[in-house]
Structures are given as structure tokens and as C-alpha cells.
Amino acid sequence: MYTQAMDIPGGPKAVAAATPEEAARNSAFDARIAADLKIEPRDVMPEAYRKTLVRQISQHAHSEVVGMLPEGNWITRAPSLKRKAILLAKVQDEGGHGLYLYAAAETLGTSRDQMVDALLAGRAKYSSIFNYPTLTWADMGAIGWLVDGAAIMNQIPLCRCSYGPYARAMIRICKEESFHQRQGFDIMLSLCKGTAAQKEMAQDALNRWWWPVVQMFGPPDKDSVHSGQSAAWGIKRISNDDLRQKFIDATVPQAELLGITIPDPGLKWNEERGHYDYGAIDWDEFWRVVNGDGPCNRERLATRIEAHAEGAWVREAATAYAEKAAARELAGKRAA
Numbered sequence: 001m002y003t004q005a006m007d008i009p010g011g012p013k014a015v016a017a018a019t020p021e022e023a024a025r026n027s028a029f030d031a032r033i034a035a036d037l038k039i040e041p042r043d044v045m046p047e048a049y050r051k052t053l054v055r056q057i058s059q060h061a062h063s064e065v066v067g068m069l070p071e072g073n074w075i076t077r078a079p080s081l082k083r084k085a086i087l088l089a090k091v092q093d094e095g096g097h098g099l100y101l102y103a104a105a106e107t108l109g110t111s112r113d114q115m116v117d118a119l120l121a122g123r124a125k126y127s128s129i130f131n132y133p134t135l136t137w138a139d140m141g142a143i144g145w146l147v148d149g150a151a152i153m154n155q156i157p158l159c160r161c162s163y164g165p166y167a168r169a170m171i172r173i174c175k176e177e178s179f180h181q182r183q184g185f186d187i188m189l190s191l192c193k194g195t196a197a198q199k200e201m202a203q204d205a206l207n208r209w210w211w212p213v214v215q216m217f218g219p220p221d222k223d224s225v226h227s228g229q230s231a232a233w234g235i236k237r238i239s240n241d242d243l244r245q246k247f248i249d250a251t252v253p254q255a256e257l258l259g260i261t262i263p264d265p266g267l268k269w270n271e272e273r274g275h276y277d278y279g280a281i282d283w284d285e286f287w288r289v290v291n292g293d294g295p296c297n298r299e300r301l302a303t304r305i306e307a308h309a310e311g312a313w314v315r316e317a318a319t320a321y322a323e324k325a326a327a328r329e330l331a332g333k334r335a336a
């Protein structure tokens, strides 16, 4: 549904070094980035590149895992067996995405336990969008259509990220996100073709999710502290504002097809720019949510803390099983 041009704006910039040895190491790294080659876990990389990736990938992984909660809320209330099976599969996919991403971040030397501890202690971020409540079944449609739609916009360029393990994880994730987006649009389509009350439910979901989704792409480019360096390193291929614009341009005709109205009176096709103009985004609200004061921040974190504690016996059992299996294998080899 969404395709992207993935040119790197500006091209790579050199990395500052503290010592001559570091400068030599950095120049090998710069050469790989300049040649648009992948950086692999054992390759030399500046510490700041490693830190940026751990920051972004761990936030991304946490977003997938916390992102299971708003939809998980509706698994027991899906309107049919078919919808329930699809939603279950989607929520399980999100858990899987979290696991691929934690594994990708682990290749940079930060353990999954460290990342999860940071999330549970409230030190790590996850996407602002998952701090909003899911009030009706139409929210499952709006999340798939809009949230997964925005996620694909942001993530397709990440398939060409300079860090190999992250880029490869993103390829698989994007394939699954595409199914997620379509299932959400399909829910919206059914509701919009249904009764007046069902269409009203779809409109209400669009009204509540639109602005938080537009904010999901991150602060405007002028306020994005990491964008310049991440673009220079080939991590970020398209800027926050450009992705936001691509998303809005792609979504307006979809809303028209559904026959529902995007809640932005400022939305207007601009012939000269060849894009839709859109109204002012409430960045105060965005930062409030990012900084922990959204409608569901406390509930989401409390749920994750409880789930982690309740899952302790599963982790212990899996570790004991793995140790026994390894001991059996070793004993078998010795006996042979």
C-alpha cells in the first residue's frame, strides 16, 4: 500500500574523534558508510553510533511490546471468530517484532534484561501512540489502518538502515505490518459500509486517533535533536516531517474512499507543493505524553511491570530446560 523513495539526504558526514587511534577506526567506519555498505556487529563503529542505535532499537522494541496492550484489550471482545483469530495473530506478531528488535539491539552489546529493566524503571521511551485508550471495536480498525500505516511509512526506510541486523529485522517486520495495515482498513471498510451507528463509530475512532498518529513521526525537523546525525550515519533515511507528509498524502484518499472525515479543517490540497497542507499539531500534548503524562502512560507501565513479574516462572523454567538440554547434549557427546 505504501512505497517509498529512499534517497539519503545530504550524504554522510565525518565523525569527530578524541584520539589518533579513534580517528583511524572512525575513518574505516566512515568509508563503509560513504560506500553505503552495512555495518555489522563485529565491525568497528564509533561509540556514539552504537549508543544511538541501542536507543532507537530498544525504544522500537518496547513500542512493539507495549503496543500489544491497547489491542490485547479487545481480543476477548472481537465481534466474530474470524476477527478474533486475526487480532490474536496480529498481537502475537507485535510480540515477535519486539523479540527480533531486542535481538538486534543485543548484537550491540546491551542485553535484553538491561533494556527491559530500563523500560520497567521508566527510563526508556516507547512510542507516544500507545498511551491512548481503545474505547470501541472501531479503534482496532483505526489502529491497524493509521498506526500500522504510519509505522510502515517510518519503517520501510529503516530496511535500508546502515546497521545490518536492524535493517534485516525491519524487512520481515514490514511484511507483517503490511498485513496489519490491511486488516485495520478492512475493519474500517466493514464499519463504513454498515449501519449509520457503525459508520459513526468509525468516524469517532478516526477523530480520536488522527492527531496522535500524526504526532507519532516525532517532533518537527527543526526540533529533532537526533535527525542530523542519524541521517549522516544512514540510520534515518527520511526526515520526521517528510514521512509525516507522505503519510498524510497517502491517507487522505483512503479516508475519502471510506467516506469519513479527517478531523483537520486545515487539510487542503496544495497544487503548488503537490502535497496536502495540514493544520497545526499540538506539540505540547505530544511532549506531555512522551514525558509520561498521557491518558494511559501509568496504566501501560503498571501492566508491563505486572506481566514481567508474573512471567518470572516461565523465564526460570525456560532457563532450567535449556541448561538440562545442554547438559544432556554434552553427556551424549562424551558418551559417543
Ligand code: BYC
Residues within 6 Å of the ligand: 055, 056, 059, 060, 061, 063, 064, 067, 068, 094, 125, 126, 127, 128, 129, 147, 148, 150, 151, 154, 215, 216, 217, 218, 219, 223, 224, 225, 226, 227, 230, 236, 240, 290
Ligand atoms: N514517541 O530527535 P528525534 C508500531 C523522542 S511500533 C515517543 O526526532 P529520532 C506498532 C525521541 O526518541 C512504532 N518518543 O528522535 C506496534 C527522542 O528522545 P530521546 C515505533 C518519541 O530517534 C504495535 C526525542 O523524542 N516505531 O508501529 O531521530 C502495534 C527527539 O526526537 C517519539 C519506532 O520506534 C514518539 N512518537 O526520531 C502497532 C521506529 N518521536 O531518544 C504498531 C523507530 C520522537 O532522545 N524509531 N520521540 O530520549 C524511529 O524511527 C525514530 O526513533 C523516531 C524518532 C522517528 C521515532
